[in-house]
Amino acid sequence: MPSRTSARLAALTVAAVCGAASAVVATSPAHADSVRVHDIQGTTRLSPYAGKQVADVPGVVTAVRTYGSSKGFWLQDPNPDADPATSEGVFVFTSSTPKAAVGDSVTVSGTVSEYVPGGTASGNQSVTEITKPVVTTVSTGNPVPAPVVITKRAVPERYAPAGDPAANNSINALPLDPKTYALDYYESLEGMNVQVSDARVVTGTDPYSELWVTVKPKEHRTERGGTLYGSYDAQNTGRLQVQSLGATADFPQANVGDTLAGTTTGPLDFNQFGGYTLVASALGTLESGGLERETTRKQASGELAVATYNVENLDPSDKTFDAHASAIVNNLRSPDIVSLEEIQDDNGATDDGTVGASATVDKLIDAIVAAGGPRYDWRSIDPVDKQDGGEPGGNIRQVFLFNPERVSFTDRPGGDSTTAVGVAKENGKARLTVSPGRIDPANAAWANSRKPLAGEFVFKGRTVFVIANHLNSKGGDQALTGQYQPVVRSSETQRHAQATEVNTFVKSLLGVQKDAEVIALGDMNDFEFSDTAKTLEGDGQLWSAIKSLPRSERYTYDYQGNAQVLDQILISKSIRRGSFDYDSVHINSEFHDQISDHDPQVLRFRP
Template sequence: MGWFPAPSGVHVTPRLPTALVAATALALALPATAAAQPTTPRIHDVQGSTRLSPLAGQVVAGVPGVVTAVRAFGSARGFWFADPEPDADAATSEGLFVFTGATTPDVAVGDAVQVGGTVAEFRPTASGETPETTPNQSITQLTGATWTVTAQGRPLPPAEVLAPGTVPATYATAGTDEDAPLDPAASALDFYESREGMVLRVQDARVVGRTDEFDGLWVTTEPDRNPTARGGTLYASYDDPNGGRLKVESLVPRAEQPFPVADVGDRLAGTTEGPLDYTRFGGYVLQATTLGEHVPGGLTRETAAPAAPGQLSVGTYNVENLFAGDDPAEFARLATGVVTNMAAPDVIALEEIQDNSGPADDGIVAADATLRRFVEAIVAAGGPRYDFRLVDPEDQADGGQPGGNIRVAFLFDPARVAFVDRPGATPTTAVRAVPAAGGAALSISPGRVAPTDPAWDASRKPLAGEFSVAGHTVFVIANHFASKGGDQPLHSRTQPPLRSSEEQRGRQAAVLRGFVDELLAVDPRAEVVVLGDLNDYAFSPSVQTLTAGGALRALIDTLPPEERYGYVFDGNSQALDHVLVSPAVTDPGYDVVHINAEFADQASDHDPQVVRFVPGAGAR
């Protein structure tokens, strides 16, 4: 979103007639006492050479500049102005935002102004945060402002062009000291902070993050840095968050210029420019006064290969809080994804299946109506009549949207695979690996993996199911690990950012790996498929725990690097969903089916995945 709320306790001066503004500014400049006399700095003096203004809390007057942009909508209106006579210090910004609250400022682009007000550091916060506890950086601005327009139609200071190589390859330097001197040549975050409020320009920018619901998209200023095969930017390491990513919003009202509805790989041809802002929704944001022409890149939705004769196909799909009361069109779109794009896998692990009443907090935990509606939608889309298995959670025990009771569940095609049912499952009963004739079996099927272990507190429990395919046993374990909620963003004022949620996923991975080890201890030739939304990257400690020693291998690593993603966040294409298989699963065919994450129009925010293999081919 292109706005932020008024900081608590800030008095916003209503818009005044120009003459009164000038008189007020003059009165502000006249010292009633020596102690009350405001300083008369230039913009670079206000911004300073660190993240925080050296004049924060002080009253200033007569700060000169030229208006470069106006925000005339929302609750955080105001204008940016820039100094046409910059200093020689690359660490000091020459642009500054003047905050006027809900009042549209009576200025126009090109006005020469002298501005007075209080220098403030505004730090945007999320729910439950305070300016002291939020990881977000701050915006230097003038509040309670008054100004004098001294001339009109002045030329604007030239925009700085962000060409390849302009933004440093290093994203951030370690530390938490906001008073440390900025080094814009050393890191991307220092570079952007040193340009806060200044007009920046990108030319022929490639879109790397689709248009969201709030009219924002992401472009890259480094098109050759970690490109994906379909036009995005790959997030492949904690050490390289891709500093060339930049969010773009618009200061032009929709009625004058609708915001482009763009997919990954599209372009904003020509010039996109505007002042550099900062919000908690992505960090540094280009507030465009000029938007390049939207040029579609022709991105198409992918289709997985169907299972070959003798193969079993197993898929995973996060269906994003699906419940029985959702719009039929939502069910139809997801069903088309299953039938057409995933090629109707024999077994599907579903994540984010909500109870029958969805977000209503009414004590209902059953999800049979949700799954029946989904099955009927799949049939209507030309797919098989799936059966389903699940274990309902305890009310409010598994996290997710309050009242929704999300859980994982299995769909399976009974014409191609048999589910081995063993009774005894409850929300708190743990499934065990037990010996069976010729191999291993599950003590209960379906059954939850260690559901009372603290690793799963307020999180979804894995669901293990035993399937029989042409006389061969295949174990499938559906997962939805703890979310990344609470982690600090990449643009955090603390570097490297703290990933607090990683600790719980690490414990979850250890518990899940322990269960897989139990299965393989009973039968080292067991065919095990572990899949779902692990909410973590292939290079993360949790996934590394699962793959350590070769007990499981992550199939995302078998793809070319430019294809290792199925989710896009803040312009970074990344892998959160995974399929992992035991050594007995040989020659698997594997697809990440790109149908959602890169598109402005999407049925879910995750792309599904499918693996195909011949049961028994490597097990005996």
């Protein structure tokens, strides 16, 4: 049963991959003065025996992994020491299907290693393992050590200690303090048999048969059952990833707000794509929380409805066009303007120089009509091949859809992939020099990233300026569960430069016409409380409208158990001072059968 998070990647060392395992059935137990599991685990994240040989380490097999390239079993000492910082469990990496069975009492001789999922460059914490093992079976059919029950009271409120500045803020060598820090608590249980009970799902099942639960039901709970990530100091300590040692076909298809009722039990592992993970030998029973996709209200005749929607690398080969069309027509109620992010070129990821996206956009428009919606018109600018990031060969870009029966687009010729849009004054009002146009596309801030698309629209005689964005992704940021604490968000450097460029352009519009109605929207790839958002907002030129919602409703994305904001609609003062209505329409992020990983948003106002 291959699994992205449980399988070892190519970064495995040759010695680890090729280390053979052998099993010998013995008639007498190993000698009693051998190194024990808690000695190997030690009181920090790194074993004091790393790189050393150990002999006759005793324990009981609690679980066996027979799939992927990380085959082996978990060994736990049924006779723990008195130190809460030392784990009594360890993974034994056999490289081939292990011969050990659950309940076997064994001794293991081999080499202790610290395996870093994803490689050392990932910044992940390591997993203490015994590699190249020789396994001796002492007896079979033994009871498995009772699981440690992870409860809301057991997990500390504080998330992680500050790392050692002399080691680039790594926490690896720090003594574990499981009563103070959540990451230390989970590390003190690495490899041990653990259990959660009646755990609420806070990230739905993904394509890799994983989900996230919380052991703290009240921790920053959202209105719909998730866990809100509302600040950099609210990492949410109750989150825990769950996989299964069983068949992927049997893994529950869960949505946010569902419950794994009863007990879920298995060893606590650490993997590249989620950190601490309960690899379940026994899964609780899925109980539905009844979550349904939201539908926003229809705009009134005098309201302009403007939406943003990341359609996740949409190209003509995808099978999601009808579903996206239904979402736009039925859940978003056919907004007047829709800013689409991640529209790919006409042959998707095929890297042959194609940059046009008319086939992609026309197919979506036709699907919208078939779903009962309007026949949208559209505007966009094709990027230079392989210059805007995203999936290699995909040439993603932003696209404006607009309903010509409700709103008109002001075309001003000259806009192309390399020409910068400017601001001019005409009859005392601001106008764009080209429409559509891209904001300073040659600026280094946009290197290998999407360039903002600016357009000039007219609704009931009023001009509205809309800027469609897809800022630099968070790729490269250190993980919340990683060894470096506090984490470094390296992707912010480029994103802040991009936000500065967008704000500068908005300033130029407002400098010509201070009451201009300006909307900057899209996938900002950052939170509403972030410095990116503050830079976009500037000195009041813009304001993120998601802040008009109650805190428990501020999210557009769900990642590793944290409901968070990545997509935003920012508005100028003239819009904010009037009557406006903002809605984050939750149709994707909380569901296992999502058609995009982003939820769309809609702004309604009277220009």
